[in-house]
Amino acid sequence: MSRVHNFSAGPATLPEPVLQQARDELLDWRGVGASIVELSHRGPEFMEVAAEAEADLRRLVSVPDDYAVLFLAGGATTAQALIPLNIAAPGQRADYVITGHWGKTAVKQARPYVDAHIAASSEADGYRDIPPSRSWEMSPDAAFVHVTANETIHGVEFRDIPEIGDVPLVADFSSSIASEPMDVTRFGVIYAGAQKNLGPVGVSVVIIRRDLLDRAGQPRADIFDYRSHVKGESMLNTPPTWNWYLAGLVFKWMLAEGGVEEFARRNARKAAMLYAAIDGSGGFYRNEVAPGVRSRMNVPFFLRDAALDKAFLAESVQAGLIGLKGHRALGGMRASIYNAMPEAGVRALVDFMDDFRRRNG
Ligand SMILES: *Cc1c(COP(=O)(O)O)cnc(C)c1O
Numbered sequence: 001m002s003r004v005h006n007f008s009a010g011p012a013t014l015p016e017p018v019l020q021q022a023r024d025e026l027l028d029w030r031g032v033g034a035s036i037v038e039l040s041h042r043g044p045e046f047m048e049v050a051a052e053a054e055a056d057l058r059r060l061v062s063v064p065d066d067y068a069v070l071f072l073a074g075g076a077t078t079a080q081a082l083i084p085l086n087i088a089a090p091g092q093r094a095d096y097v098i099t100g101h102w103g104k105t106a107v108k109q110a111r112p113y114v115d116a117h118i119a120a121s122s123e124a125d126g127y128r129d130i131p132p133s134r135s136w137e138m139s140p141d142a143a144f145v146h147v148t149a150n151e152t153i154h155g156v157e158f159r160d161i162p163e164i165g166d167v168p169l170v171a172d173f174s175s176s177i178a179s180e181p182m183d184v185t186r187f188g189v190i191y192a193g194a195q196k197n198l199g200p201v202g203v204s205v206v207i208i209r210r211d212l213l214d215r216a217g218q219p220r221a222d223i224f225d226y227r228s229h230v231k232g233e234s235m236l237n238t239p240p241t242w243n244w245y246l247a248g249l250v251f252k253w254m255l256a257e258g259g260v261e262e263f264a265r266r267n268a269r270k271a272a273m274l275y276a277a278i279d280g281s282g283g284f285y286r287n288e289v290a291p292g293v294r295s296r297m298n299v300p301f302f303l304r305d306a307a308l309d310k311a312f313l314a315e316s317v318q319a320g321l322i323g324l325k326g327h328r329a330l331g332g333m334r335a336s337i338y339n340a341m342p343e344a345g346v347r348a349l350v351d352f353m354d355d356f357r358r359r360n361g
Contacts, residue, residue: 005345008323009152009298009336010175010195018249037242046241050234053248060251060260061177063184063207068230070206071247073240076102076174076193079206080109083170083189086217086226088114088143095119095142095167099158099293100127100151101329102172113218114143127154129290133162143215144168144188150176150297152196153327155287155334157295161186168212175297177205178254179339180264188212196297197338199247202240254339263339270337270346271296277350284357302332308360309333319352321345 006013029036032045039045054069063069072078088094094114096107098121107116119138120131138145145164150157152175161171168188175196184190189208195201206226213227222228222236229236254263275294278285278301287294287301303309312333316324326332337346 004320004322005341005348006323007321007335007337007341007349009327009334011201012196012336012338013340014199015250015253015340018246018253021249022246036245041235041239041241049245049248053244053251056248056251056255057205060254061182061184066210067184067207068210068213070208070226070229071234071239071244072204072206072229073202075201075204076172076191077105077109079191079204080106082224082226083191084110084113085220085224087168087189087212087215088217090218091115092143093117093139093141095139095145097136097145097147098123099130099148099156100154102151102153102174103148106146106148106172119145126288127151127156128288130156130158130293138164142167144170146170148172150295152298153329155289155295155298155300156293157297159292168209178260178263179267179297181260194243194247199250200243203243203247266343267296267337267339270341270343271299273346273350274299274335274337277353281357284361285353297338298334298336300326300330300332300334306331312356315356316352319348321349321352
């Protein structure tokens with residue numbers, strides 16, 4: 001077996017020890033004689049898996065007791081629609097700060113339910129920077145303010161999310177949750193699809209301050225109601241047990257590796273190594289994002305000569321590096337370097353980039 005370094009943005013690489021454990025447990029989970037995915041979600045085995053995953057995630061990102069944690073089917077996009085349904089009155093104003101593609105999808109999903117107001121957007125500049133918070137046009141009566149902590153496609157990340165006062169802050173952390181310490185108490189709702197930093201696609205995590213569950217929200221079916229999911233402990237219907245189980249293994253791996261403090265150090269080193277290779281290439285490679293808001297998780301970059309893109313991609317695969325093709329909206333390349341990407345993977349990428357530049361520069 002030979003595993004390559006996988007820089008895909010999502011679904012993304014998973015920690016090898018997690019995949020090995022899942023393989024070892026696949027046919028016979030802890031001596032039960034059946035796979036965890038063949039067992040009832042309400043049986044003692046899966047209940048234990050589910051409870052451990054929640055406890056481990058709470059420990060990992062320091063979630064206080066006055067926040068509920070949900071593991072739900074549906075992705076981050078689903079949360080972008082459900083959050084307004086649950087915490088805004090019909091047609092109520094909500095402020096959106098758009099720093100990339102995913103902020104825009106959040107507005108699109110919210111539009112049927114709220115007066116989605118663009119408080120700030122860097123779209124006109126190609127999402128290369130984050131508009132300064134003093135320029136944000138905030139609505140005092142907004143139900144919430146929405147931000148995207150890390151824009152996965154455009155490679156733009158808030159280093160510090162500005163203070164916005166008393167209006168609850170809703171943040172899409174799909175591609176940066178658990179990549180560094182965070183202060184959960186600053187947020188009303190944090191949501192993340194699992195397939196970037198937490199596990200396999202098919203489950204998403206919603207961390208919601210419990211007082212927001214008292215808001216009436218909008219007419220909605222039980223299955224779209226976060227209160228019901230909290231009451232039902234994310235088992236209102238059959239949850240995505242396999243995905244939840246695998247995410248739980250990833251949480252245990254992250255804790256064993258030293259938790260988010262350790263990943264913050266590793267992620268800073270990985271990002272510094274890659275940006276240095278780009279910036280030090282004499283213009284052969286370039287990243288166009290303002291240095292203060294460059295993402296530590298997703299690094300889009302372009303070759304000076306786009307005619308070399310094809311050769312770069314083909315040769316990178318030969319070198320055991322996959323998933324480097326940029327998002328179709330931007331072209332060029334993108335390296336996603338989440339928690340599960342080892343420093344050796346980024347080292348291999350940088351070595352390949354240097355070698356390719358010497359041969360083609
Ligand atoms: C991937 C991603 C999404 C969309 O996730 P889905 O699970 O496909 O709905 C939303 N926001 C961010 C920041 C993402 O990276």
